[in-house]
Amino acid sequence: MRVLISGAGLAGPCLAHGLRQHGHDVRLFERDAAIDARAQGYRIHINGDGDAALREWLPAEAYEQAVATSCMAGGGVRMAGPDLREFIEIELPPDAAGITVDRLTLRRIMLRDLMDSTRFGAGFSRYELLDDGTVRVFLTDGSTAEGDLLVAADGVNSGVRRQLLPDFPVTVLDSQLIYGRTPLTDQARKLTPPPALEGFLGVGSTDGRRLALAAQRFRRNPADFGLPPADDYVMWGVTAPADVCGPGFFELGAAELLELAAQTIADWAPSLSELVRLGDLDHLMPASVQTSERPESWSPVPVTLLGDAAHPMAPAGISAGVAIHDAGLLASRLVSGAPLLDAVRSYETDMLDYGFAAVATATRNHAGNFQ
Numbered sequence: 001m002r003v004l005i006s007g008a009g010l011a012g013p014c015l016a017h018g019l020r021q022h023g024h025d026v027r028l029f030e031r032d033a034a035i036d037a038r039a040q041g042y043r044i045h046i047n048g049d050g051d052a053a054l055r056e057w058l059p060a061e062a063y064e065q066a067v068a069t070s071c072m073a074g075g076g077v078r079m080a081g082p083d084l085r086e087f088i089e090i091e092l093p094p095d096a097a098g099i100t101v102d103r104l105t106l107r108r109i110m111l112r113d114l115m116d117s118t119r120f121g122a123g124f125s126r127y128e129l130l131d132d133g134t135v136r137v138f139l140t141d142g143s144t145a146e147g148d149l150l151v152a153a154d155g156v157n158s159g160v161r162r163q164l165l166p167d168f169p170v171t172v173l174d175s176q177l178i179y180g181r182t183p184l185t186d187q188a189r190k191l192t193p194p195p196a197l198e199g200f201l202g203v204g205s206t207d208g209r210r211l212a213l214a215a216q217r218f219r220r221n222p223a224d225f226g227l228p229p230a231d232d233y234v235m236w237g238v239t240a241p242a243d244v245c246g247p248g249f250f251e252l253g254a255a256e257l258l259e260l261a262a263q264t265i266a267d268w269a270p271s272l273s274e275l276v277r278l279g280d281l282d283h284l285m286p287a288s289v290q291t292s293e294r295p296e297s298w299s300p301v302p303v304t305l306l307g308d309a310a311h312p313m314a315p316a317g318i319s320a321g322v323a324i325h326d327a328g329l330l331a332s333r334l335v336s337g338a339p340l341l342d343a344v345r346s347y348e349t350d351m352l353d354y355g356f357a358a359v360a361t362a363t364r365n366h367a368g369n370f371q
């Protein structure tokens with residue numbers, strides 16, 4: 001089978017490995033010009049389902065490297081008010097346990113063996129269903145490719161989804177986010193509340209402002225495995241109602257974003273805005289918060305969706321795990337020997353059930369707390 005995958009983020013490369021191991025011809029198309037073209041080196045928790053899919057579908061050596069370079073064992077999830085007086089431990093469901101990694105490091109590990117079948121700077125533009133039941137994609141570099149199946153792994157704003165399901169209901173919520181990271185120097189370590197050095201800390205006030213804080217402390221440096229070296233850091237995300245961020249939010253430069261993030265929490269415990277002000281200007285990212293509703297069912301075609309492309313959800317620490325779980329499930333259905341469209345339909349039925357249950361959980365968590 002020839003499978004075309006749009007998007008080499010997290011789910012796309014995992015699916016590619018799964019299919020390649022079973023002898024299928026896989027080609028990945030990535031819009032970014034290079035793996036590190038944008039600041040993407042943030043800490044990410046992958047839940048138990050996602051971790052299980054990585055273990056099952058990555059080559060053993062790649063999974064071992066993902067574990068070896070993952071974050072030191074975490075101290076769970078705690079929440080606090082702006083004065084940091086009390087840290088309340090949150091009891092997590094059993095499926096929350098998984099693996100916490102640096103996203104760029106995991107992508108480097110997954111893509112290292114896929115370079116011969118990955119094309120960077122080749123964004124999806126549109127597809128065409130051909131009379132013989134196959135599909136042709138048109139890419140932004142002017143080239144085309146044909147395959148038996150096209151998989152959208154191109155994230156929340158998926159172009160493939162826009163063509164397949166033009167009425168797919170996505171809602172942009174009324175809060176915005178600034179993601180950043182601060183190198184874990186001695187000074188930053190002193191400013192970081194202890195629960196965020198060991199695990200995840202959510203700080204929030206009743207007016208909708210929130211701060212997510214968690215240190216990425218590599219068990220082993222990626223350099224030990226021939227990858228570019230990486231230093232420990234504290235990842236942070238400042239969320240605020242959209243009117244706090246202002247109308248020109250997405251046009252702000254890095255220094256302005258950093259200042260806005262620090263100002264947003266300036267009346268909280270002073271160590272928090274001090275920590276944010278030490279943020280790395282190369283790793284600032286403005287983001288909107290999106291959620292979605294389950295679409296009406298559609299007739300199966302040789303085009304399908306996974307991950308954030310299939311079920312955009314509010315940040316809640318689960319979407320990456322669900323995306324990678326999708327990749328594993330789709331791989332298992334495609335290698336099962338069932339006719340292609342039956343395999344696709346059976347994957348989509350299950351994926352939509354658990355995917356939109358996860359969207360509902362994420363919306364509840366986003367409204368109610370920060371994890």
Ligand SMILES: Cc1cc2nc3c(=O)[nH]c(=O)nc-3n(C[C@H](O)[C@H](O)[C@H](O)COP(=O)(O)OP(=O)(O)OC[C@H]3O[C@@H](n4cnc5c(N)ncnc54)[C@H](O)[C@@H]3O)c2cc1C
Pocket residue numbers: 006007008009010011012029030031032042043044045046047122123124125153154155156157158159179287306307308309316317318319320321322323
């Ligand atoms: C700072 C930050 C922290 C996060 N922390 C967590 C966390 O702790 N836990 C968690 O579960 N989730 C977390 N998330 C969310 C998580 O990153 C996503 O849910 C996850 O990456 C989704 O995987 P995916 O493969 O579906 O999409 P992505 O990883 O977003 O990959 C999509 C890929 O498609 C590419 N692409 C886009 N358009 C095109 C196109 N037209 N053609 C070709 N390629 C295209 C993109 O460049 C990208 O490489 C976090 C997100 C951010 C920004």
